[in-house]
Amino acid sequence: MTSPVLLWLHRELRLGDNRALLAAVASGQPVLPIFVLDDETPGAWRPGEASRWWLHHSLAALAADLARLGAPLLLRRGRIADILPSLVRETGASAIHAGQPVEPWARRVAAELPRLAGVPLVLHRTVTLFDPEALRSGAGTPYAVFTPFSKACLARGPAAPPLPAPAHILAPERVPPSDPLEAWGLLPGQPDWAGGLRGTWTPGEAGARQRLAGFLDHTMEAYATARDRPDMDGTSRLSPHLHFGEISADQLWHAARAAGDGPGQIAFIREILWREFSAHLLWHHPTLPETPLRPNFARMPWQTAPRALRAWQRGRTGLPIVDAGMRQLWQTGWMHNRVRMIVASLLVKHLMLPWQQGEAWFWDTLVDADLANNAASWQWVAGCGADAAPFFRIFNPVLQGRKFDPDGSYVRRFVPELARLPDRWIHEPWAAPADVLEAARLRPGITYPAPIVDLAAGRARALAAFASLSAT
Numbered sequence: 001m002t003s004p005v006l007l008w009l010h011r012e013l014r015l016g017d018n019r020a021l022l023a024a025v026a027s028g029q030p031v032l033p034i035f036v037l038d039d040e041t042p043g044a045w046r047p048g049e050a051s052r053w054w055l056h057h058s059l060a061a062l063a064a065d066l067a068r069l070g071a072p073l074l075l076r077r078g079r080i081a082d083i084l085p086s087l088v089r090e091t092g093a094s095a096i097h098a099g100q101p102v103e104p105w106a107r108r109v110a111a112e113l114p115r116l117a118g119v120p121l122v123l124h125r126t127v128t129l130f131d132p133e134a135l136r137s138g139a140g141t142p143y144a145v146f147t148p149f150s151k152a153c154l155a156r157g158p159a160a161p162p163l164p165a166p167a168h169i170l171a172p173e174r175v176p177p178s179d180p181l182e183a184w185g186l187l188p189g190q191p192d193w194a195g196g197l198r199g200t201w202t203p204g205e206a207g208a209r210q211r212l213a214g215f216l217d218h219t220m221e222a223y224a225t226a227r228d229r230p231d232m233d234g235t236s237r238l239s240p241h242l243h244f245g246e247i248s249a250d251q252l253w254h255a256a257r258a259a260g261d262g263p264g265q266i267a268f269i270r271e272i273l274w275r276e277f278s279a280h281l282l283w284h285h286p287t288l289p290e291t292p293l294r295p296n297f298a299r300m301p302w303q304t305a306p307r308a309l310r311a312w313q314r315g316r317t318g319l320p321i322v323d324a325g326m327r328q329l330w331q332t333g334w335m336h337n338r339v340r341m342i343v344a345s346l347l348v349k350h351l352m353l354p355w356q357q358g359e360a361w362f363w364d365t366l367v368d369a370d371l372a373n374n375a376a377s378w379q380w381v382a383g384c385g386a387d388a389a390p391f392f393r394i395f396n397p398v399l400q401g402r403k404f405d406p407d408g409s410y411v412r413r414f415v416p417e418l419a420r421l422p423d424r425w426i427h428e429p430w431a432a433p434a435d436v437l438e439a440a441r442l443r444p445g446i447t448y449p450a451p452i453v454d455l456a457a458g459r460a461r462a463l464a465a466f467a468s469l470s471a472t
């Protein structure tokens with residue numbers, strides 16, 4: 001009996017453009033694909049609740065896709081460093097093929113695997129466009145600033161052409177037992193909060209391809225300008241598909257290039273490179289999710305304010321664009337990028353709550369929760385990241401709302417209690433005259449919260465705290 005090779009799938013839940021899968025098939029040996037749900041490895045970022053919902057459906061789709069090519073998908077739960085070596089012993093596998101992980105905890109596991117399993121672990125580039133070690137500045141150091149990083153990527157590019165899925169996968173004669181997916185309890189029980197997610201998303205490779213096709217047909221052309229407007233369907237919404245690897249960054253790069261070289265395509269590739277930059281930062285700064293890259297931020301006089309945090313999480317801050325964003329997140333598991341920046345700025349600056357608290361809430365509620373993108377973006381907004389927005393740039397949610405949701409339709413959609421307010425007051429209901437409030441049947445502080453922070457005072461406090469950092 002020919003010994004099989006294991007295919008450890010982690011963040012490449014796809015058949016197309018999957019170098020690890022193709023290498024396993026090319027070995028000529030039977031291939032045993034496995035996904036391990038690891039909530040136990042110390043330091044592992046256990047997927048949040050929204051990610052677990054996505055993962056369930058993505059694995060179901062992948063299992064069906066693999067079955068069509070002749071292979072089973074083995075599911076096991078526990079520490080990867082225990083499961084894979086014991087599976088190697090159980091099956092007599094001669095090697096493990098896998099995508100190169102970028103999360104620090106998964107990299108540590110990967111580094112130990114050959115010794116623990118006693119067989120080679122062959123890592124393939126599946127998550128990023130470029131090998132993270134290959135990108136270095138002229139001085140030989142990792143990049144700390146986005147623009148030179150993106151120029152280096154563009155000079156190196158184009159990314160490798162996407163590879164087709166194999167036509168067939170040879171399965172082992174004897175397949176060890178798999179956990180039933182349902183037994184993992186990844187879906188919510190009661191209350192079932194996932195209705196909005198089901199109505200919004202189609203996890204899986206086919207869903208990703210469909211989303212990309214819709215984006216190329218309808219959205220790409222206007223992307224360069226519409227991408228900043230939460231009231232429009234102006235972005236790709238591919239982020240959860242990309243996070244789980246249902247589509248590869250190489251595939252997106254080539255699809256964008258094939259669609260032309262207009263401003264939409266250029267802007268889209270630039271965003272894909274922000275993703276690449278976040279992965280680069282995480283690769284070279286493994287403490288990125290926990291520790292500010294600028295060490296003086298550890299002395300920031302953060303507040304402890306559980307009620308304010310809760311109001312922010314639930315979309316009850318009394319600031320319409322912030323509440324709309326937080327409710328969009330709660331209902332759909334996703335939030336528009338512009339609004340992510342606005343809500344994050346409010347949390348970290350006006351409320352002076354630690355960015356890690358916002359990062360943790362996003363981690364739990366986003367379907368696209370991604371260790372690199374989430375950590376790098378929170379550090380960017382907080383001003384403590386590598387190439388960050390300066391701390392003193394503090395978004396005013398009223399002005400941001402007026403600029404990017406000019407007729408308030410985004411706010412009306414997610415904050416229906418404000419729906420009857422005229423455009424003039426939709427982003428500033430507390431300032432509306434009494435007759436306007438009455439006509440809109442709005443009672444500030446009763447039917448909709450009064451703002452939890454005075455924007456001018458909050459801004460002044462944040463600037464004073466920042467000045468104290470520079471002075472110490």
Ligand SMILES: Cc1cc2nc3c(=O)[nH]c(=O)nc-3n(C[C@H](O)[C@H](O)[C@H](O)COP(=O)(O)OP(=O)(O)OC[C@H]3O[C@@H](n4cnc5c(N)ncnc54)[C@H](O)[C@@H]3O)c2cc1C
Pocket residue numbers: 227235236237238239240242243271272273274275276278335336337338340341344362366368369370371373374375377378381
């Ligand atoms: C505070 C904060 C937290 C964030 N957390 C996450 C996260 O956990 N996961 C995540 O994928 N993105 C995160 N982002 C980045 C960005 O908001 C999302 O990637 C984007 O909104 C996803 O929507 P889209 O797919 O329609 O984006 P598009 O505009 O269509 O962009 C295409 C792809 O480019 C990548 N991308 C776009 N913008 C960024 C960016 N600023 N940084 C890194 N990659 C980017 C994403 O993979 C995205 O799918 C965060 C941003 C902020 C400000």
